Amino acid sequence: MIRAENVSYSYPGNAQTVAGLSFHIEKGEFAAILGENGAGKTTTVKLIDGLLKPTEGKMTVNGLDTAKSRVSERAAQVGFLFQNPDRQICRNTVREEIAFGLRAVWGRREEDKIRTRTDELLERFGFTGDEDPFALSRGQRQQVALASTLAPSPAVLILDEPTTGLDYRECTRIMDFIRQLNEEEGTTVVMVCHDMEVVLDYARRALVMAGGRLLADGPVREIFRDEALMKKASLLPPQIIRIAGELGEGFREADDAETLSSLVAAKAERRRGA
């Protein structure tokens, strides 16, 4: 689905931002790209979308070389949700906003199809369609941007820090929706996220970056358990994994517990045993 072969990229006049990236993301995967600020995460997802063309190596999405095809032509296949929804929203009503992207991808001749799909998304996201997107809350604007991104039913969905600035409820609503898409419709999801709790809750695979290079690639929980790797990438694992790690042998294996209370119960059990 997404294949990076020794991909490097340098912004004009700057040193290499990402170098020697090689990975393969299969259809239906939910992968998170992790790393500190400046690690090259956003550059990597822009390379996947084709907004940036590799200066070396090759990036293919659905078999198409991103350097040889136009981003706007691939918009029906690859959706990109940006951190800032205000860069995407440009129409006066939510209905128009969703239809705008569809018209760009499907063309103006498909008005009936566009209307049907817009109605479907409005109902799914709980909008009437007449709302002024600029008057909505940050979380709701992010939902409008997500609805517009998903409108053409892309096979690949790229999320660049989708939960930044959202409260817990808004974050959960958006991420649950994305998980549903991934699990029920097989949409491949690639997400850049600084919230490790969100990564642990939703992603199944993690690619760890530092200094523009890929440090590790594997199942999320295994990645978070690797203390040396986390230190090298300047990342703090989710709380449950840290606590389990602090508690030591016997607890590390229990770090797949959903809540802290189950870990505390395990600790109490151990004390009783001792």
Place this chain on the structure above:
Amino acid sequence: MTDLFQYVPGNSPLHRMNPVTKIALTLSVCVAAFLTDNLFVLLALILFDLMIGVAAGAFRKALAIFRGLFKVSLFLFVLQALFVRRGNRLLWIVTDEGLSTAAGVVLRLLAVCLPLALVLTVTRVSDIAGALVQVLHVPYAYAFTLTTAIRFIPQFMEEMSGIMEAQTARGVEFDTKNIFKKLGLILPLCVPLLISSIRRTGATATAAEVRGFNLRTRASGYKKYGFGLVDLAAVLISAALITGAALIP
């Protein structure tokens, strides 16, 4: 492109010059460019601008600005050459007077824009505001407005590029090679740019207010902007530029 208007630290005489003198020198180049119709004087002014770039240690930046202006200049040259009908016809509807007017317009544009951009390369925006308030007694609110407008240019350019990126990703054909199609697509982008500008302005106003914006007076700035020999030399050069442009036929 966004870094073209950004300050480049240095210790050249131009960096050390009083910001007001730098503005005066820049304005004198502009005045000289508008006083003369002589193409050679205009060329000399452009050469002088590039020399300023060398003296500021920013020759590459001056060339980058020059290159950036070249496309606009080319477009203006063609327009002027086609629309001025006075003089002797040389080719199709192009006349000798049309060509000389077009060359004058383009050279004047280059001569005027280069120092305006270069002054921002050798002067911190905060120093421009400080010197305007302290030396020229400009009310701080006006100096702040001017410097904020300058400061916002690269931010707007970055915002515009981000918006275009976001719209391209959703299928709007900003990656087309058809320039007219691209121009037609820019209109919807004005909405997000306007909204983000208003939000940014509101946030800046609040930030300034909570930091005592209204309490600031001329005496509030701790940095003093004195005049030295380099300023005197600049004033003499400014006078020479204006006089030369006015006297050379």
